[in-house]
Amino acid sequence: xxxxxxxxxxxxxxxxATVAFNCTYSNSASQSFFxxxxxxxxxxxxxxxxxxxxxxxxxxxxxxxxASQYISLLIRDSKLSDSATYLCVVNGGQNFVFGPGTRLxxxx
Amino acid sequence: xTAVSQTPKYLVTQMGNDxxxxxxxxxxxDTMYWYKQDSKKFLKIMFSYNNKELIINETVPxxxxxxxxxxxxxxxHINSLELGDSAVYFCASSQEGGSYEQYFGPGTRLxxx
Numbered sequence: 001x002x003x004x005x006x007x008x009x010x011x012x013x014x015x016x017a018t019v020a021f022n023c024t025y026s027n028s029a030s031q032s033f034f035x036x037x038x039x040x041x042x043x044x045x046x047x048x049x050x051x052x053x054x055x056x057x058x059x060x061x062x063x064x065x066x067a068s069q070y071i072s073l074l075i076r077d078s079k080l081s082d083s084a085t086y087l088c089v090v091n092g093g094q095n096f097v098f099g100p101g102t103r104l105x106x107x108x
Numbered sequence: 109x110t111a112v113s114q115t116p117k118y119l120v121t122q123m124g125n126d127x128x129x130x131x132x133x134x135x136x137x138d139t140m141y142w143y144k145q146d147s148k149k150f151l152k153i154m155f156s157y158n159n160k161e162l163i164i165n166e167t168v169p170x171x172x173x174x175x176x177x178x179x180x181x182x183x184x185h186i187n188s189l190e191l192g193d194s195a196v197y198f199c200a201s202s203q204e205g206g207s208y209e210q211y212f213g214p215g216t217r218l219x220x221x
Contacts (some may be wrong), residue, residue: 031207034209042212042214042215043198043212043213043215044151044198044210044212045212046209048209049209083205085149087151091207093151095141095156095163095165096141096153096210097152097153098143098150098151098152100148100149100150101149101151
């Protein structure tokens with residue numbers, strides 16, 4: 001089993017849609033969780049950290065379920081500019097482990 | 109001001125050559141990293157380094173070696189380049205500890221011919 005797994009994608013959604021990404025991790029000792037986004041031919045950039053109680057930043061909501069070792073990202077009212085690859089990132093103490101990413105295309 | 113910078117942005121070279129990629133961060137971070145992103149877009153850590161410890165991903169060939177002249181720099185030296193080394197290499201930095209976000213450089217696209 002890979003350390004971090006994500007929905008394979010790609011997701012093609014119309015503008016205004018709500019889209020959810022799922023991520024699972026195998027290391028139960030993991031302590032820190034993040035969602036990054038990566039635009040085509042660019043570097044990854046932090047979208048948001050994921051806290052145990054769940055957290056929201058505008059149209060973005062992240063949830064963490066430690067018992068199920070599961071992380072989610074919900075994007076409401078998708079914009080064209082949300083088109084990117086979304087990377088789930090987990091830190092188990094020594095290093096950050098990136099998931100393979102899920103590509104999102106928001107269509108006009 | 110660029111937080112994490114890398115040079116060169118593009119690097120085309122022949123098999124067997126030795127090359128270096130430079131990375132600098134002006135964020136005052138304690139930890140720096142090198143990642144490789146291959147053609148399938150999978151981002152894999154190669155090294156993490158602070159002034160106390162170098163952590164090497166055991167899958168990285170010993171042809172790859174990080175060199176840190178000071179806390180703000182972590183260069184990547186590659187010996188005897190192979191076709192399979194072609195990828196985008198990203199440098200990143202963060203505060204020490206796993207709770208802090210990483211800031212990435214713009215990447216170096218390496219093509220080995």
